[in-house]
Amino acid sequence: MTQSTPQNTPLQRAKQPRTPLAGPYGHPxxxxxxxxxxxxxVASLIFDIIGFFVEDPTPYVTAAWILILIGLIGAVLAAIWGFLDYLQLPSGSAARRTATIHMSLNLGVVVVFLISLIVRLTSDDDEVSIVGLILGIIALAALVVSGWLGGKLAYRYGVRVADERTQMEGYR
Structure with missing residues (x-):
């Protein structure tokens, strides 16, 4: 299938961008x-850990919450583009169910990191927030599961991945 191939099956539609804003065919x-x-x-967790072992944790504590804020902004952007791909999946399909769980986990991760950020911003900057750290670990664990599901969507179900005929171009 190339970009000019008709979109007559659910799998072919799931491989195509809903809009050019979602990224070109085969490269979402x-x-x-x-x-x-x-x-x-992940870097925020590393900064939290470093903060436990240094004399003045303030720069690491500050960096951790700044990184969490950057991550929240980045997650919103990733969610917008992920939702464009989600809309291409046929209702009731295994890919759509997997994508729904993937999306739900990611929304939960965002909420947990947002709570972690609020906890950190209402705490002192002179020590690592234990509650913020624990929330971050929980969110990252959920993110690992969600990432695995995202990999399943791409590598097992082929969502937004070029078809095998197009992939063969790289092996000629």
Missing amino acids: FHPILVTIPIGVW
């Missing part, structure tokens, strides 16, 4: 956007 924008929140949220 959602997967690259998720690297922002994942990266900064």
Whole structure:
């Protein structure tokens, strides 16, 4: 299938962008956007851990909440583009059910990180917030599960992945 192939099956529709804003065929924008929140949220955990072992944790505590805020902004952007891909999935399909769980987990992760941010902003900057740290660990654990489901959507169900005929171009 190439971009000019008719969209007559649910699988073919799920591989195509709903709009050019979602990214070109075979190269969606959602997967690259998720690297922002994942990266900064993992970095915030690392900064929290460092904050336990240094004499003055203030810069690490501050950096952690700034990274969480950046992650929240990045997550909103990733969610917008992910939702564009979600809308291409046929109702009642295994891919749609998996995507619904993936999306729900991610929304939960955002809520937990938002609560963590609020806890951190209402705490002193001179020590690591234990509650904020625990919330961050819980959110990251849920993010791992959600990421696994996102991988299942792409690598098992082929959502927004070019078809095998198009992929063969890379092996000629």
